[in-house]
Amino acid sequence: MSTQQQLIIIGNGMVGHHLVEQLVDNGALERYQVTVFGEERHRAYDRVHLSEYFSGRDADSLALCEADYYATSGVGLRTSEAVIEIDRNSQEVVTEQGRYPYDRLVLATGSFPFVPPIPGNDRDGCLVYRTLDDLDAIQAAAENATTGVVVGGGLLGLEAANALRGLNLDTAVVEFASRLMPMQVDNEGGELLREKIEALGVQVLLERATQRIEDGEASRHRMVFQDDKVLETDLIVFSAGIRPRDQLARDCGLEIGERGGVVVDNQCLTSDPAI
Numbered sequence: 001m002s003t004q005q006q007l008i009i010i011g012n013g014m015v016g017h018h019l020v021e022q023l024v025d026n027g028a029l030e031r032y033q034v035t036v037f038g039e040e041r042h043r044a045y046d047r048v049h050l051s052e053y054f055s056g057r058d059a060d061s062l063a064l065c066e067a068d069y070y071a072t073s074g075v076g077l078r079t080s081e082a083v084i085e086i087d088r089n090s091q092e093v094v095t096e097q098g099r100y101p102y103d104r105l106v107l108a109t110g111s112f113p114f115v116p117p118i119p120g121n122d123r124d125g126c127l128v129y130r131t132l133d134d135l136d137a138i139q140a141a142a143e144n145a146t147t148g149v150v151v152g153g154g155l156l157g158l159e160a161a162n163a164l165r166g167l168n169l170d171t172a173v174v175e176f177a178s179r180l181m182p183m184q185v186d187n188e189g190g191e192l193l194r195e196k197i198e199a200l201g202v203q204v205l206l207e208r209a210t211q212r213i214e215d216g217e218a219s220r221h222r223m224v225f226q227d228d229k230v231l232e233t234d235l236i237v238f239s240a241g242i243r244p245r246d247q248l249a250r251d252c253g254l255e256i257g258e259r260g261g262v263v264v265d266n267q268c269l270t271s272d273p274a275i
Contacts, residue, residue: 004030004031004032004033005031005032005033005103005104006032006033006035006100006101006102006103006104007023007032007033007034007035007102007103007104007105007106008034008035008036008037008093008100008102008104008105008106009034009035009036009037009105009106009108010037010083010093010105010106010107010108010109010248011036011037011038011107011108011109011110012036012037012038012040012043012044012077012079012108013038013044013047013108013110014044014046014047014048014064015108015110016036016038016044016106016108017043017044017064017065019106019108020034020036020070020073020075021065023075024073024075029073029074029075032104033076034074034075034076035075035076035077035078035100036070036075036076036077036078037078037081037082037083037093037095038077038078038079038080038081039080039081039082039083040079040080040131040132040133041079041080041133042059042063042079042132043063043064043065043067043069043070043077043079044063044064044065045059045062045063045064045132046062046063046064047130047131049062050062050129050132050135050159051159051160051162051163053132053135054135054139054163054166054167055166059132062132078095081095081096081097082095082096083095083248084096084248085248085251085252086105086248086249086251086252086275087099087252088252088253088272088274088275091103091105091274093105102274103274104274104275105274105275106275107248107249107262107270107275109244109245109246109248109249110244110245111242111243111244111245112130112242112243112245113128113129113130113238113239113240113241113242114238114240114241114242114243115128115238115240116151116210116238116240118210118211118212118213119211119212119213120212120213120214120221121213121238123213123221124220125141125145125220125221125234125235125236126213126221126236126238127141127235127236127237127238128237128238128239129150129156129157129159129160129163129237129238129239135163138163138164138167138235138237139167141234141235142164142167142168142169142235144234145169145220145234145235146169146170146219146234147169147170147171147172147219147232147233147234147235148164148167148169148170148171148172148233148234148235148236148237149171149172149173149174149223149231149233149235149236149237150164150171150172150173150174150236150237150238150239151174151210151236151237151238151239151240152173152174152175152238152239152240152241153173153174153175153177153179153180153181153182153204153206154180154181154182154183154184154239154240154241155181155184156239157173157175157239157240158173158180158181158197160237160239161173161197161202162200162202164235164237165200165201165202169234169235170203171201171202171203172202172203172204172205172231172233173197173202173203173204173205174205174208174210174223174231175204175205175206175207175208176207176208176209177206177207178190178206178207179191179193179194179206180193180194180197180204180206181193194206205231208225208226208229209225209226210223210224210225211224211225211226212224213236216232216233217232218232219232219233219234220233220234220235221233221234221236223236243260244260244261244262246260246261246262249262249270252272254270254271254272254275255270255271
């Protein structure tokens with residue numbers, strides 16, 4: 001009879017993959033049978049350099065390991081299989097394909113892009129910038145577009161704007177604050193950054209709060225702002241920050257932080273010592 005414990009990792013992003021590497025390198029697979037669940041179809045990839053996907057890199061070149069790394073290391077990898085429930089009573093995770101028992105469970109669920117609750121934010125051509133599949137969707141939408149807008153003037157929003165420019169779209173950035181990257185730079189830095197971004201051919205619209213998105217006249221969408229000014233565009237990419245992916249933890253009753261995220265102690269244990 002095997003004495004290995006079942007260790008399940010939910011999430012095959014950069015953090016989940018790094019944990020696997022540490023387990024492999026430190027000989028932990030003698031004690032644990034490790035299974036990793038990833039909802040994306042791709043194995044772990046470098047999300048930091050995601051924008052390079054538009055300049056010629058593909059999923060394989062962004063991948064954090066060789067295609068056979070998990071199999072040759074003795075780690076089970078289940079891509080395209082999202083965990084939809086954690087049953088703490090039976091110590092099982094649940095997917096649409098089945099139930100899987102665990103002795104120890106690791107949450108490496110990361111974050112998801114925040115989409116402001118704007119009427120019309122779910123229209124065709126309103127997208128986010130987070131995964132390789134998101135980038136495929138943006139690329140496909142850009143084929144029938146001439147203009148694009150990024151909602152959010154943070155670091156990732158500016159990367160997204162540069163990507164839209166690279167897809168030959170007339171591009172604008174819409175930011176609610178009075179300067180770009182408001183959490184990172186002061187007013188003087190923000191003004192200098194704005195000049196640099198506009199020099200790249202990207203229009204910058206500050207202090208604009210989108211009230212709704214509706215049918216445009218000359219373009220697919222019309223964005224209506226708080227002062228009733230409007231901007232028409234064919235493609236909208238939301239890059240307005242991220243939120244912790246803590247829904248699984250909430251649903252199974254783990255302690256959650258005041259502003260979201262799972263509460264852990266100094267050993268990264270949750271309120272359930274098996275997780």
